[in-house]
Amino acid sequence: MSTTIDTAALATAFTGHLLKPTDAGYDEARRVHNGLVDKHPALIARCAGTADIADAVKLARTLNLEVAVRGGGHNVAGRATIEGGLMIDLAPMKGIHVDVRNRTARAQGGVLWKEFNRETQLHGLATTGGVVGTTGIAGLTLGGGLGWLMPKYGLALDNLRSAEVVLADGTVTRASADENPDLFWAIRGGGGNFGIAASFDYNLHAVGPIIIGGLVAHPLPRGVDVLKFFRETGESLPDEMMMVGALLTAPDGSGAKIVAIAAAHCGPLENGAAAVRSIKAFGPPVIDQMGPLPYCTQNSLLDAAFPKGALNYWKAQFLTELSDDAIRVLVDRFGACPSPMTQIIVEHFHGAASRVGIADTACTLRVNGFNVAIATQWSDPANTSACIEWCRGTYAALKPFFAPMRYMNYLDNDEGADPAADVYGPNYARLRQLKTKYDPENLFHTNVNIRPV
Numbered sequence: 001m002s003t004t005i006d007t008a009a010l011a012t013a014f015t016g017h018l019l020k021p022t023d024a025g026y027d028e029a030r031r032v033h034n035g036l037v038d039k040h041p042a043l044i045a046r047c048a049g050t051a052d053i054a055d056a057v058k059l060a061r062t063l064n065l066e067v068a069v070r071g072g073g074h075n076v077a078g079r080a081t082i083e084g085g086l087m088i089d090l091a092p093m094k095g096i097h098v099d100v101r102n103r104t105a106r107a108q109g110g111v112l113w114k115e116f117n118r119e120t121q122l123h124g125l126a127t128t129g130g131v132v133g134t135t136g137i138a139g140l141t142l143g144g145g146l147g148w149l150m151p152k153y154g155l156a157l158d159n160l161r162s163a164e165v166v167l168a169d170g171t172v173t174r175a176s177a178d179e180n181p182d183l184f185w186a187i188r189g190g191g192g193n194f195g196i197a198a199s200f201d202y203n204l205h206a207v208g209p210i211i212i213g214g215l216v217a218h219p220l221p222r223g224v225d226v227l228k229f230f231r232e233t234g235e236s237l238p239d240e241m242m243m244v245g246a247l248l249t250a251p252d253g254s255g256a257k258i259v260a261i262a263a264a265h266c267g268p269l270e271n272g273a274a275a276v277r278s279i280k281a282f283g284p285p286v287i288d289q290m291g292p293l294p295y296c297t298q299n300s301l302l303d304a305a306f307p308k309g310a311l312n313y314w315k316a317q318f319l320t321e322l323s324d325d326a327i328r329v330l331v332d333r334f335g336a337c338p339s340p341m342t343q344i345i346v347e348h349f350h351g352a353a354s355r356v357g358i359a360d361t362a363c364t365l366r367v368n369g370f371n372v373a374i375a376t377q378w379s380d381p382a383n384t385s386a387c388i389e390w391c392r393g394t395y396a397a398l399k400p401f402f403a404p405m406r407y408m409n410y411l412d413n414d415e416g417a418d419p420a421a422d423v424y425g426p427n428y429a430r431l432r433q434l435k436t437k438y439d440p441e442n443l444f445h446t447n448v449n450i451r452p453v
Contacts, residue, residue: 072136
């Protein structure tokens with residue numbers, strides 16, 4: 001049976017659009033956030049609903065096509081697309097319903113965090129979402145879900161009530177604490193290994209619409225002192241406050257390298273103002289953009305710094321301690337960074353997200369400490385080798401300070417033979433058993449793959 005015949009048969013029922021390489025819109029649809037990724041699927045199934053996803057999965061099985069799944073397409077490794085296979089594209093699925101009375105929200109798998117926040121903030125509600133507003137809710141939640149609210153309300157996956165999941169055989173099921181609880185455990189951190197999440201139900205919390213947030217910045221020569229202050233301040237943060245350190249290039253076109261502290265306080269405004277007072281006073285900073293602002297603005301602070309189509313190569317690892325020596329390595333290495341688009345981001349972990357038991361969800365990133373992401377970006381392909389070499393060199397220089405745990409959503413493609421074993425640690429054996437139960441043929445493998453037993 002030919003691909004053309006099968007595709008034509010599916011098209012009679014398919015609500016979305018099926019795009020072949022010769023179709024208008026194919027080139028735009030195949031592209032993901034990372035411009036370094038340039039793959040050409042044999043077919044793109046732009047789904048309008050769960051039935052489209054289920055039929056696309058069945059088509060892939062019939063035609064023996066490899067499958068990639070796109071939600072927001074933001075993953076740095078480009079796992080949302082595939083060469084010569086079937087891209088199941090959830091991007092058209094933008095439905096969001098907010099239940100104000102019960103403080104819950106249901107959203108489809110193609111929703112971005114800036115879209116989700118816009119609807120929930122209309123009612124002064126929010127859940128933990130990405131620190132970049134253009135990130136999709138699906139990949140971020142399934143892989144963990146770091147965000148400005150995580151010290152108070154946990155990771156995005158900690159706020160997940162249930163998900164509608166299309167399994168590898170094309171059937172549809174629900175995963176929650178009461179329905180398929182083993183699947184619910186697995187998808188909270190296990191990524192897209194167990195099925196395609198068509199929709200998500202979240203708990204919401206009273207946040208904003210105005211919070212205390214923003215950032216301050218200092219010249220890079222003061223970077224060691226600033227990051228020591230960042231570390232010391234993090235030792236006594238309230239749960240209401242999230243803090244991130246960043247080494248970056250000033251956005252004013254001067255080319256000056258700076259070190260910044262960004263923060264968000266989701267409690268009463270007067271408490272937030274008191275909590276950031278010492279941050280604003282330290283130095284003092286050369287840039288001070290910290291104060292009252294909309295929560296939606298806080299979640300978009302970094303959007304312009306991560307433009308779609310930029311060339312990206314990342315390395316990331318968790319540090320349980322930000323030692324003086326580690327700080328000096330960060331500052332020295334960033335001083336030699338070849339691209340003004342690159343950032344090193346240091347995300348401080350404490351509070352509710354770190355108090356969940358490691359075995360309670362698939363996610364094992366449940367300790368206090370610092371998640372360091374070397375987010376290397378550039379625009380000129382001629383700089384690719386130099387930028388990748390710098391990133392790898394910086395990662396190697398930090399290796400003496402690494403803790404064993406890693407954040408799955410930041411992993412690039414060259415992470416060794418079995419990166420899932422590093423990510424999931426003590427939960428890996430159970431995850432492999434559940435992979436065998438729900439996807440024994442490993443249909444969903446273009447991810448940080450958990451292999452069946």
